Amino acid sequence: xxxxxxxxxxxxxxAGISLWLVIVLLVLSVVGTRLYTRNQIINAVGxxxxxxxxxxxxxxxxxxxxxxxxxxxxxxxxxxAATAMVSGLGDAWSSFLTDDDYRTYQLSSSNDYADIGMSxxxxxxxxxxxxxxxxxxxVARAEVTIGMIITAVDGQDVxxxxxxxxRMLIRSKMSGIFTxxxxxxxxxxxxxxxTNSEAVTYRLEKTGAGYIQIHNFEAGSGNACVDAxxxxxxxxxxxxxxxxxxxxxxxxxxxxxxxxxxxxxxRLFSDISKDGTERVTESDSMSLELPTVVLINxxxxxxxxxxxxxxxxxxxxxxxxxxxxxxxxxxxxxxxxDGSALRLSTHSLLSANGTDIAAAGGVIPDMIVFNRxxxxxxxxxxxxxxxxxxxxxxxxTQLMEALRYLS
Numbered sequence: 001x002x003x004x005x006x007x008x009x010x011x012x013x014x015a016g017i018s019l020w021l022v023i024v025l026l027v028l029s030v031v032g033t034r035l036y037t038r039n040q041i042i043n044a045v046g047x048x049x050x051x052x053x054x055x056x057x058x059x060x061x062x063x064x065x066x067x068x069x070x071x072x073x074x075x076x077x078x079x080x081a082a083t084a085m086v087s088g089l090g091d092a093w094s095s096f097l098t099d100d101d102y103r104t105y106q107l108s109s110s111n112d113y114a115d116i117g118m119s120x121x122x123x124x125x126x127x128x129x130x131x132x133x134x135x136x137x138x139v140a141r142a143e144v145t146i147g148m149i150i151t152a153v154d155g156q157d158v159x160x161x162x163x164x165x166x167r168m169l170i171r172s173k174m175s176g177i178f179t180x181x182x183x184x185x186x187x188x189x190x191x192x193x194x195t196n197s198e199a200v201t202y203r204l205e206k207t208g209a210g211y212i213q214i215h216n217f218e219a220g221s222g223n224a225c226v227d228a229x230x231x232x233x234x235x236x237x238x239x240x241x242x243x244x245x246x247x248x249x250x251x252x253x254x255x256x257x258x259x260x261x262x263x264x265x266x267r268l269f270s271d272i273s274k275d276g277t278e279r280v281t282e283s284d285s286m287s288l289e290l291p292t293v294v295l296i297n298x299x300x301x302x303x304x305x306x307x308x309x310x311x312x313x314x315x316x317x318x319x320x321x322x323x324x325x326x327x328x329x330x331x332x333x334x335x336x337x338d339g340s341a342l343r344l345s346t347h348s349l350l351s352a353n354g355t356d357i358a359a360a361g362g363v364i365p366d367m368i369v370f371n372r373x374x375x376x377x378x379x380x381x382x383x384x385x386x387x388x389x390x391x392x393x394x395x396x397t398q399l400m401e402a403l404r405y406l407s
Contacts, residue, residue, distance in 0.1 A: 057081065082340070091345050093327050093358075099339035118144065120166065122335075126159035127151045127183055128166055142190045144180065152181035164333055172251055175220030199250075202228040207403050210237030214258075217250030217303040222257025229261070229288070239291040239406040241399065245321060249302030252349065256281050259307060262288050263314055269306055270350045271330070292317040293402040296365055300324040306349050309363045313352035318405065319365040321398050326362035367405070371397045 065072055079098050086096045097105055117137020120128040127149040133140050150166075151159055154173060158166050179187045199221035202212045210232030214225060229240070252271070259268050264287040270280045294308050294317045305324045311317040330347035348356055357363055372395055 079340070086342065086344075091329070091358075093329055093331055093343075094345050095343045097333075097341040097343060102333075102335070102339065102341040105333075105341075105343075120150065120163065122163055123149050125149070125183075128158060128163070138190050138192045139180075142180075142188050144182075144188055144190070148185065149183040150180050151183050152179075154178045155181070162332060164331070168251070172219055172253070174218065198224075200224040200228050202232060204232055204235045204237055205241070205403060207407050208236065208238040209241050209403055209406050210235075210239070211241045211243065211399075213243040214247055214304070216248045217252075217254040217307070219251065219254065221250065222254035225258040226261045237290075239293075241293050241295065241402045241406070242317070243295045243399070244300050244304040244308055245295050245297040245398070246299035247301060247304035249304055252281070252303055252306070255303040255307045256283075259310055260284060261286070262292075262311070263316060266314075267352050268310055269352060270354075271347055272350055273347050291406055293406060294319050295321045295398055295402060296324050296363060297322040297371075297398070298325060300363070302327055302349075305357050305363050306351060309351040309355055309357055312363070312366070313355065318367065319363065320367045320369055320402050320405065321365050322368065322370060323364050324357075324362040326358055326360070328357040367401065369398045369401045371395075 061074075061077070064077070079096070082096045086094050117134040118130050118139045119132040121131050123129045130139075130144060130146055130148045130150065133144060133146055151157065153166070153169050156169065158169065161169070174192045176193055177189060177191045179189050181187050199216050199218055200212060200214055202210065205211050210229065212225060212228050212232070214221065232240070252269070256268055260283040263283045265283060265285040268281045268283050270278050272278045292311070294311055296304070296308050296319055300308065300321075301324070305326070305328055308317075308319055308324070312319055328349040329345040330349070331343050332346045334342045334344060336342065345358075348358060350356055
């Protein structure tokens, strides 16, 4: 390299160009090359702000490597930086997962498949490999086995979907019969009708209030809520208590079914993404006008929070209990090149009037009431009426308040 530069300089000098001019040209050439290279790097990392942040990280890392008194664990330091970056978002539901954390998360997420009886991991070919099959489960009875790779669910190609999207798709099918397409094996029919867990329980209180407890909004729960309400009305119910305490959420489509049944025509809620794309869910003109109380607490989660807030927006029900969790954002798991992952909030659910429940910190009840005995939630064992026409024997303070309010 230097030999070539020397030959070039000697030729310039023999041509009569002064030494100083040659030096200036050389300096300008070097500076220009460096600036060009720097600009190329800046553009490659996404712009000056991203470049400055990357350089700051490298500078800190180099100083620590050179001067920190103890041995440096570079991997641990990098993970800590990534964790801090996500924590800086201020979103309690977003997180950074190390490679070990992500493997643990994949295994623990098998709980979402408890009713169908299997757990999945993304396969390198795009499908989803079955890694666990529970005995006497719907998939076990369908002769689905460990190692099989799912490529479609009810005819829908899943090879381009994320693990979260496939999980949601399977959950939406778990109230009936559906097919799994297995690579090299064709279709296998899975029947979940016999093992579909009861999401809704109900009874008629002695006060004339129909009590409906919704444990979750998983597949089939929406129509189950409608059926429960119709039955209670046939038994003479004059009011409703809808109990969403400790409801773990589920599918917005199921919450929409019951909301549509209760409310007149109009906006129910919407799902909005980072780029502003909004999907709006609306109800039809049929509705049920009945004095209604909704019970909520700190265990009310996602779709149950949305359900309560929508009824509050419409002034269709009185909310009693405690503030809710405040998680109405949809998380997506994004796997990074080194096996670590981001669990990131990418969509937000907005209520009928546009309330972002997550940003608001949860749903605030109209009447804040705490239970004296949390284990008594949902019980009115031994109720006999009472002077005010309310159920008189129960340690469920919140339910007692709801029945008194309706009476």
